[in-house]
Amino acid sequence: MDYTEKLTNITVLGAAGKMGSGILLLSALEVADHMLKPENKDKHFVVNAVDVTSSALPGLMAYIRAQVLKAAEKKTVLLRKMYAGRKDLIENSEIIEAYIADVMSLIRPGTRIEAAYDSTLIFEAVSENADLKIRLFRQINENNPNKPWFFTNTSSVPIGGLNESAALEGRVLGFHFYNPPAIQKLVELITIPENNNEITEFALQLAKNMHKVVVHSNDIAGFIGNGHFMRDALYGINEALRLKSEMPLHEAIYAVNRITQDFLMRPMGIFQLIDYVGVDVVRFIMNVMNPYMSNEELHSPMLDVLFAKGVKGGQYADGSQKNGFLKYEKGKVVEVCNPETGEYVPVAAFAARVDAWLGELPAEVLPWKNLVKSPEKDALAAKAFEAYRNLGKRGAAIALSYARNSREIGLKLVSDGVARSADDVNTVMLTGFFHAYGPVNDFVVK
Amino acid sequence: MKPHKKIYMIAGYNTVSMGTGRKEFNPKKERPGLEHYLKEAGQGTLSQIGGAAKVDEGVVGNFMAARFNKQAHLGAFLGMIDPQLRLKPSISVEGACASGGLALVSGIKSVLSGSAEVVLALGIEVQNTVKAIYGADILAGAGWFQRRKDGQAYFFPGQFSDRAGAYFEKVGREKARKAFARWYRNAIENARLCPTAQEFDNKTADLEAQGLMEPSPRSFTDHLNVFDCSKVSDGASAIAIVSEEGLTRCGVSVSDAVEVVGIGHAADDITALPEDLTRLTTVAHAVKQALTSAGITPADLATVETHDCFTIAGILGMEAIGLAPEGKGADFVIEGHTARDGKIPVNTTGGLIGWGHPTGATGVHQAVTIWEQLTGKAGNSQINIPADRPYGLTVNMGGDDRTVVAIVFKKN
Numbered sequence: 130m131d132y133t134e135k136l137t138n139i140t141v142l143g144a145a146g147k148m149g150s151g152i153l154l155l156s157a158l159e160v161a162d163h164m165l166k167p168e169n170k171d172k173h174f175v176v177n178a179v180d181v182t183s184s185a186l187p188g189l190m191a192y193i194r195a196q197v198l199k200a201a202e203k204k205t206v207l208l209r210k211m212y213a214g215r216k217d218l219i220e221n222s223e224i225i226e227a228y229i230a231d232v233m234s235l236i237r238p239g240t241r242i243e244a245a246y247d248s249t250l251i252f253e254a255v256s257e258n259a260d261l262k263i264r265l266f267r268q269i270n271e272n273n274p275n276k277p278w279f280f281t282n283t284s285s286v287p288i289g290g291l292n293e294s295a296a297l298e299g300r301v302l303g304f305h306f307y308n309p310p311a312i313q314k315l316v317e318l319i320t321i322p323e324n325n326n327e328i329t330e331f332a333l334q335l336a337k338n339m340h341k342v343v344v345h346s347n348d349i350a351g352f353i354g355n356g357h358f359m360r361d362a363l364y365g366i367n368e369a370l371r372l373k374s375e376m377p378l379h380e381a382i383y384a385v386n387r388i389t390q391d392f393l394m395r396p397m398g399i400f401q402l403i404d405y406v407g408v409d410v411v412r413f414i415m416n417v418m419n420p421y422m423s424n425e426e427l428h429s430p431m432l433d434v435l436f437a438k439g440v441k442g443g444q445y446a447d448g449s450q451k452n453g454f455l456k457y458e459k460g461k462v463v464e465v466c467n468p469e470t471g472e473y474v475p476v477a478a479f480a481a482r483v484d485a486w487l488g489e490l491p492a493e494v495l496p497w498k499n500l501v502k503s504p505e506k507d508a509l510a511a512k513a514f515e516a517y518r519n520l521g522k523r524g525a526a527i528a529l530s531y532a533r534n535s536r537e538i539g540l541k542l543v544s545d546g547v548a549r550s551a552d553d554v555n556t557v558m559l560t561g562f563f564h565a566y567g568p569v570n571d572f573v574v575k
Numbered sequence: 576m577k578p579h580k581k582i583y584m585i586a587g588y589n590t591v592s593m594g595t596g597r598k599e600f601n602p603k604k605e606r607p608g609l610e611h612y613l614k615e616a617g618q619g620t621l622s623q624i625g626g627a628a629k630v631d632e633g634v635v636g637n638f639m640a641a642r643f644n645k646q647a648h649l650g651a652f653l654g655m656i657d658p659q660l661r662l663k664p665s666i667s668v669e670g671a672c673a674s675g676g677l678a679l680v681s682g683i684k685s686v687l688s689g690s691a692e693v694v695l696a697l698g699i700e701v702q703n704t705v706k707a708i709y710g711a712d713i714l715a716g717a718g719w720f721q722r723r724k725d726g727q728a729y730f731f732p733g734q735f736s737d738r739a740g741a742y743f744e745k746v747g748r749e750k751a752r753k754a755f756a757r758w759y760r761n762a763i764e765n766a767r768l769c770p771t772a773q774e775f776d777n778k779t780a781d782l783e784a785q786g787l788m789e790p791s792p793r794s795f796t797d798h799l800n801v802f803d804c805s806k807v808s809d810g811a812s813a814i815a816i817v818s819e820e821g822l823t824r825c826g827v828s829v830s831d832a833v834e835v836v837g838i839g840h841a842a843d844d845i846t847a848l849p850e851d852l853t854r855l856t857t858v859a860h861a862v863k864q865a866l867t868s869a870g871i872t873p874a875d876l877a878t879v880e881t882h883d884c885f886t887i888a889g890i891l892g893m894e895a896i897g898l899a900p901e902g903k904g905a906d907f908v909i910e911g912h913t914a915r916d917g918k919i920p921v922n923t924t925g926g927l928i929g930w931g932h933p934t935g936a937t938g939v940h941q942a943v944t945i946w947e948q949l950t951g952k953a954g955n956s957q958i959n960i961p962a963d964r965p966y967g968l969t970v971n972m973g974g975d976d977r978t979v980v981a982i983v984f985k986k987n
Binding site for chain 1: 706708709711712715720723724727728729792793794795
């Protein structure tokens with residue numbers, strides 16, 4: 130396999146989306162590294178950025194430019210070596226600008242799928258709709274003489290089905306980045322028996338060059354990441370419904386969100402995470418996964434209700450959070466939605482009462498941002514759970530069962546054959562979800 | 576140069592050295608510019624000498640405001656500091672990181688020539704206007720531009736990393752790195768005693784362990800880590816240079832003044848490469864001039880403010896000054912002789928690594944520190960000045976050992 134040859138013409142489908150824009154950035158940076166090698170000076174490289182939303186393309190290019198600038202400022206030591214032969218480029222600022230110009234010159238933004246007809250490698254990051262993906266793959270495959278490889282960023286659709294339906298002869302695999310792709314270290318790699326060694330080896334090399342941690346997932350809908358997240362989210366939603374006997378639903382949502390963030394020492398609470406990913410996206414992924422689940426119903430009527438009311442979460446173009454289960458001001462949660470009434474209630478109106486009901490957070494518990502930086506994360510997390518066991522307060526008890534359920538989900542992913550090991554599940558949660566400790570551990574069940 | 580008449584420095588003032596490390600520093604927020612720092616430092620000195628009417632001339636040392644702040648012509652800012660300075664003679668001088676030292680030399684010469692009895696000398700740099708990677712381009716102007724292309728991304732750290740590499744060959748890497756870490760520890764411990772120091776709030780428990788962090792050639796330099804480097808700083812310093820008549824005019828008692836008793840000033844060919852990377856020959860030359868004109872030896876010094884733009888520069892400085900024999904600077908530092916309780920306390924408020932390095936201000940800052948120490952005004956940083964060693968020395972270096980100003984001060 131000639132690695133560089135495969136990079137000569139890439140297309141990113143859905144390039145202006147949240148995931149697509151990050152994948153475009155990483156692809157363009159990777160291609161540039163090869164383009165700038167002296168031995169490749171006669172080769173021609175192209176990265177097509179295809180998205181149906183024409184109006185999003187200028188913003189996409191501005192985003193890419195800003196990100197390439199950041200990347201260049203971080204690797205100027207290396208860039209000076211790469212541009213050593215350019216006598217006209219002397220100062221760091223000149224070299225950084227030249228690099229940005231070179232990367233940007235690779236990228237061809239457009240709205241037409243035909244751009245992919247010349248590609249050797251296609252990244253797919255369109256919406257999570259199996260039929261759409263199949264249609265696009267089939268059309269490109271039928272019109273592209275290069276027998277291109279298809280790397281799909283799907284987080285839930287089984288790859289085997291895509292391969293068969295689009296007649297791709299094993300030239301497709303799951304290369305699932307985490308959000309945001311430029312920052313999260315994880316790539317979930319989903320191969321199918323029809324893949325040959327060449328495509329898998331290339332995928333591993335590419336992930337390595339992009340400085341990603343690869344976790345292999347078997348081809349079962351939802352894979353490891355969503356396999357955990359969807360079940361964890363459903364547990365959280367049901368936990369809120371259970372608490373409804375004690376308090377109004379919006380207060381229960383606040384309580385569960387607080388437990389999953391502060392008590393479980395996670396970067397965000399479960400409802401904030403649903404909002405971040407998108408209420409609509411989470412609902413959609415559950416719908417994709419559900420038909421493949423036996424003895425299990427991955428579905429939440431509460432998500433249907435919110436979706437019907439037009440509450441979708443996700444982010445605005447500037448990265449700020451749209452309203453979902455929660456309402457945000459400058460990144461802080463200020464109001465909570467009551468899905469039954471559709472009204473948002475200010476947190477200040479009930480937070481003190483609910484916090485008192487939950488009971489205090491033991492002194493052993495560190496905020497996530499402190500815990501995640503510690504070299505002894507597991508030991509410190511274990512101490513927190515030990516404290517919960519001794520405390521006997523409501524919040525601590527709910528946190529314990531929540532963590533035990535999260536562990537059960539992890540073990541199930543292994544026993545269902547989705548993950549190769551519990552370590553792989555933990556790696557996905559640590560690197561893809563930024564958790565400070567893996568869900569499969571001893572300290573939550575002691 | 577030996578002054579042919581009495582020259583004193585009085586009424587020193589340092590602003591805070593602002594930049595990373597200071598609690599109030601936020602790179603994303605708008606910050607004070609040149610005007611703020613010039614005004615604060617200038618007025619800080621003027622208020623101690625009875626006002627601007629006492630001043631005959633002004634001089635501003637600055638390196639690269641023309642690029643950091645897109646502002647040249649700093650001499651004409653004096654009238655902004657105080658309206659009574661309008662229309663008085665004022666100049667700005669530049670000699671890279673020795674610009675502050677050159678401001679002092681220029682002021683001293685004015686007083687010696689008789690054109691002024693009181694000179695207001697300022698030094699200033701406001702560098703946090705650009706990210707470090709671009710600041711490196713600007714600071715590289717202290718070297719020969721024809722050699723910039725071959726230099727490293729972080730140009731001066733790269734130059735001194737090469738010196739560190741050569742020094743490793745000479746004395747052994749382990750010992751040298753240990754000395755660097757000790758130098759860093761001394762710098763931070765001293766800075767913690769000085770409220771204007773950039774590292775005043777530094778709380779790191781094991782400073783030497785931090786200083787020993789392995790350098791990262793991929794992202795920085797081969798032989799130096801970030802703790803081996805001086806800070807990126809915004810700040811200004813001011814001091815008044817006066818004759819005996821000027822002293823009287825300002826109403827300042829001689830015990831509140833330091834006397835300038837020896838001056839060394841040397842500039843070497845910027846286009847030439849150092850003959851020996853392990854020696855600071857221009858520093859050695861200027862210091863020898865200063866000590867000889869003062870009629871003293873290094874053994875007579877109570878304290879030294881030396882130009883530790885990098886730990887390696889601090890250690891090579893100990894050898895160039897003559898405090899340690901050649902190749903023994905590392906041992907001298909490791910043995911604790913330069914610590915505040917050592918044989919000769921060096922950089923008692925943290926130096927360029929601990930206090931900060933607003934490049935054009937540094938030479939003046941060094942003089943202010945010596946003035947504070949020799950007149951008992953150093954607050955928590957105060958060291959003991961032995962009666963038989965009433966001298967302090969400043970060594971201010973521009974570029975890679977190209978322009979050097981060394982001044983010997985005597986306690987009155």
